[in-house]
Structure formats: structure tokens, C-alpha cells
Amino acid sequence: MSGNWAVVFATGIALSWASAASGFRNCDIEDSDAWSAVTSYTVGELSFDDTTGLASGTETIYNYSNTDPVGECHVTYELTGNYVPGVDVFVLDATRSNFSQACPPEMLGIAFPATLLHTFRMEHGEDGTAELISGDSGDYLADGSWQAGSAVYKTGEKCSMF
Numbered sequence: 001m002s003g004n005w006a007v008v009f010a011t012g013i014a015l016s017w018a019s020a021a022s023g024f025r026n027c028d029i030e031d032s033d034a035w036s037a038v039t040s041y042t043v044g045e046l047s048f049d050d051t052t053g054l055a056s057g058t059e060t061i062y063n064y065s066n067t068d069p070v071g072e073c074h075v076t077y078e079l080t081g082n083y084v085p086g087v088d089v090f091v092l093d094a095t096r097s098n099f100s101q102a103c104p105p106e107m108l109g110i111a112f113p114a115t116l117l118h119t120f121r122m123e124h125g126e127d128g129t130a131e132l133i134s135g136d137s138g139d140y141l142a143d144g145s146w147q148a149g150s151a152v153y154k155t156g157e158k159c160s161m162f
Contacts, residue, residue, distance in 0.1 A: 039064045042142065042155045044132075046090065048083035049149065055083035055090055061112070063103075073103035075112045089135065092118040122151055 046057035057079040064072050076099065081092035094116040099108060119135030124146035132142040132153045144153030 038160050039157050040160070041157045042153075044079070044142075044144075044153045046079065046151045046153075047149060048090070048151075050083075050085040053082050053084065055092060056080050057092075058097075059094060059118075073100050073107075075099045075103060075108070077116065079118065081118075088122045088124065090118065090120055090122070091135070094118050122146060122153075124151070 040061055040063045042059060042061045044057060044059040046055055048055040058076055059079055060074055060076045062072060062074045076097050077094035078097045079092040079094050081090065083090050096108075096112055096114050099112070103112075120141065121133045121135060122130045122144065123133060124130040128145050128147060130144040130146040130151055130153065131140060132144055133139070134141055142153040142155040144151055
């Protein structure tokens, strides 16, 4: 009997935690149902070569809306360009290559253009940690990890309210 209770208890906790994962999982507002909002974050993977200076990878933006019953809209960009060893600067063309059916077509052209230019620097430590820094502003963008020839990064979640 106690085994069944543990399963029911764990399921209840999981369901309550999952229901909290909405478009407002990081918005600071009491009555979140009164607003339209999107929570988004970005995940990127890079490969680069110190000798050739070439770099490539992908970047995917995940969006969660509180007004869309489908839920998550994600957009993926293919990254290609150059890497400058020593200063660890990337200059990359980003071409939108994929998106989920949940993405409203009118949003794609506005929020996710077909092509972008990314310029950023990665500051990395000997322990394999890294920070992604904007090449334009010098602002912090994301945390990540670094090893010879590859890096990954993930931004924090950002809430946009309408």
C-alpha cells in the first residue's frame, strides 16, 4: 500500500510541476492569465577549427506561449562562418532552416527573419565553462561549455509580455 501511495504522491508532484511550466514560468506577475506572454530561451552548438578558422553549428530558439494551446514553437538556424583563435571571436551567418508547426507564420518573418548575422566572443575557463558575450555591445548573452573544437551555450529564459 505504501508503494502505491508513493507512486500517487510522485505523480501528483510531477503533474503540479508540469502544469506550472507554462509561458509564465519566469514572469513576475500575480495574475498571469490576464496577459499574453512568451517565455523563450536559446540553445546553440558550435564546431570550429583553429587552423582553418571555419566555424559551423546550430542555434534553436524555444518559445512557450500562454495563449497558444499547441504550446512550444521552436526555430532553428544553421550557423556558418569564421572563428578567430586566440580571441575566440565568432562571425557567423545564421540561416533559418527549420521551425515547428506551432509557430504562427506572421511571427516568423518578424521575430525570426530568414537570415541573421551573429558576432560574439566566448570567454572560457580551464574548467570547461564558458560565457557567450555579444560582439556588438559586449553584454553577457549565455552560459556554456568549451572544449577544443566545440562549444555549447544556453541563454536564460526571457519573458516577453504583450
